[in-house]
Amino acid sequence: MLTIGTLQLKNWLVLAPMSGRTNLPFRLIIKKMGAGLVITEMISAVGLSRGQGKTHTYLDSHPAERPVAAQLFGYETDSMAISAQIAAEKGMDIIDINMGCPVKKVVKTGSGAALMRDPKKAAKILSAVRQSTSLPVTVKIRAGWSPEEANALEIAKIAEDCGADGISIHPRFASQGFSGEADWTLIGRIKRAIRIPVIGSGDITEPSLALKMRSETNCDGIMIGRAALSNPWIFRQILDMEEKGSFDTPDLDDRHRLIMEHYSLLTEYLGENRATNVMRGLLLLYTKRLPSRGFLKGCISEIDGRKRLISAVDRYFGNVREEMESEG
Numbered sequence: 001m002l003t004i005g006t007l008q009l010k011n012w013l014v015l016a017p018m019s020g021r022t023n024l025p026f027r028l029i030i031k032k033m034g035a036g037l038v039i040t041e042m043i044s045a046v047g048l049s050r051g052q053g054k055t056h057t058y059l060d061s062h063p064a065e066r067p068v069a070a071q072l073f074g075y076e077t078d079s080m081a082i083s084a085q086i087a088a089e090k091g092m093d094i095i096d097i098n099m100g101c102p103v104k105k106v107v108k109t110g111s112g113a114a115l116m117r118d119p120k121k122a123a124k125i126l127s128a129v130r131q132s133t134s135l136p137v138t139v140k141i142r143a144g145w146s147p148e149e150a151n152a153l154e155i156a157k158i159a160e161d162c163g164a165d166g167i168s169i170h171p172r173f174a175s176q177g178f179s180g181e182a183d184w185t186l187i188g189r190i191k192r193a194i195r196i197p198v199i200g201s202g203d204i205t206e207p208s209l210a211l212k213m214r215s216e217t218n219c220d221g222i223m224i225g226r227a228a229l230s231n232p233w234i235f236r237q238i239l240d241m242e243e244k245g246s247f248d249t250p251d252l253d254d255r256h257r258l259i260m261e262h263y264s265l266l267t268e269y270l271g272e273n274r275a276t277n278v279m280r281g282l283l284l285l286y287t288k289r290l291p292s293r294g295f296l297k298g299c300i301s302e303i304d305g306r307k308r309l310i311s312a313v314d315r316y317f318g319n320v321r322e323e324m325e326s327e328g
C-alpha cells in the first residue's frame with residue numbers, strides 16, 4: 001500500500017502523467033485496470049490561473065477515477081499556488097508539480113526540468129504550493145538537467161524540507177530525453193536519503209519489472225507510462241503477479257472490446273470528430289504486438305468517422321483471427 005500525505009491509495013501502482021495521453025477517458029480505463037492512482041496530463045499553471053482557453057478542461061474528472069492527481073507545470077510562484085487551489089476546488093486529490101519535463105517549449109520558460117537547475121526557485125514554488133492547499137503535494141523529477149548537473153538528490157531533499165508528501169523520479173537526465181536506460185540505482189539512493197514516499201518511473205515494460213524495480217530500490221510505488229499505452233492491462237497483471245505469481249494475457253476479444261470501450265469514452269468526452277482522430281493514433285498502439293498491422297496502417301488515413309472506424313477495427317480483428325487460425 002502507498003500512502004501520500006493523508007491519502008491512502010489502494011495499491012502501489014501509479015499511471016504516469018503523459019501529455020496528450022492521460023486524459024479522462026484513458027484514466028478511467030486505467031483505473032478499471034487496477035491502478036491505485038492516476039495523474040492528469042501536465043497542465044499549464046499560467047493558463048489555468050489566467051483562465052486561458054480550454055486549460056481548465058484538463059481538470060475535468062469523474063468520481064470513478066478517484067483518487068486523481070493534477071500535475072501542474074509553471075515558473076511563477078503565484079500562478080502555481082493559484083492553480084493548486086483551482087485544482088483542489090475542482091475535486092483533485094493530489095497536486096503534483098512537474099520538475100522533469102525536458103520539452104523545449106516548457107523549459108525555455110523556466111518550467112519543468114529547468115526548475116531542477118534553479119533549486120532556490122524550485123523551493124519557492126514548492127513552498128508556495130504547499131501553503132496554498134491542504135491537499136498532499138508531490139513532485140516529479142528527473143536525474144537532473146545533464147550528467148554535469150546531476151542534482152536529483154539535492155532536489156528531493158529540498159522537496160522534503162518544503163513539505164512535499166512524495167517524490168516521483170524518472171532517472172534519466174533531461175538532456176537524455178528518452179535515450180539510454182533509466183538508472184534505477186538513483187531511485188534507491190533517493191529512497192535511502194529521504195523519509196517521504198518515493199515512486200520510481202522508467203522502463204517498466206512488463207509486470208516482472210515492476211516487482212524488480214521495487215525489490216532493487218525499495219521504492220514505495222512505481223509508475224507506468226509508455227507500457228500502459230499498448231498494454232493497459234499491465235496494472236492488473238502486476239497485481240496478479242504479486243498475489244499469484246502469474247498473470248493472464250488479454251486475448252483478441254479482450255483487446256477488441258477495450259478499443260471499443262475506449263472509443264466510446266473518448267466520444268462521450270471529446271465528441272465524434274476528435275475522438276476518431278485520437279483513436280486513429282491509439283489503434284496502432286493497441287495493436288503493437290499483433291500481426292496484420294499493415295492492413296490497419298493502410299486504411300487509417302481513410303478513417304474519418306465512427307462508421308469507418310468501427311468497420312476498420314472489425315475487419316482488422318477478423319483478419320488477425322483468420323491469420324491466427326490458419327497458422328493453427
Ligand SMILES: Cc1cc2nc3c(=O)[nH]c(=O)nc-3n(C[C@H](O)[C@H](O)[C@H](O)COP(=O)(O)O)c2cc1C
Binds near residue numbers: 041098201225
Ligand atoms: C507521451 C509522453 C508524455 C509524457 N508527458 C509527461 C508529462 O506531462 N508530465 C511528466 O511528468 N512526465 C511526462 N512523461 C514522462 C512519463 O511520466 C514517465 O516518467 C516516462 O515516460 C518514463 O516512464 P515509462 O518508461 O514507463 O514510459 C511523458 C512521457 C511520454 C511517453
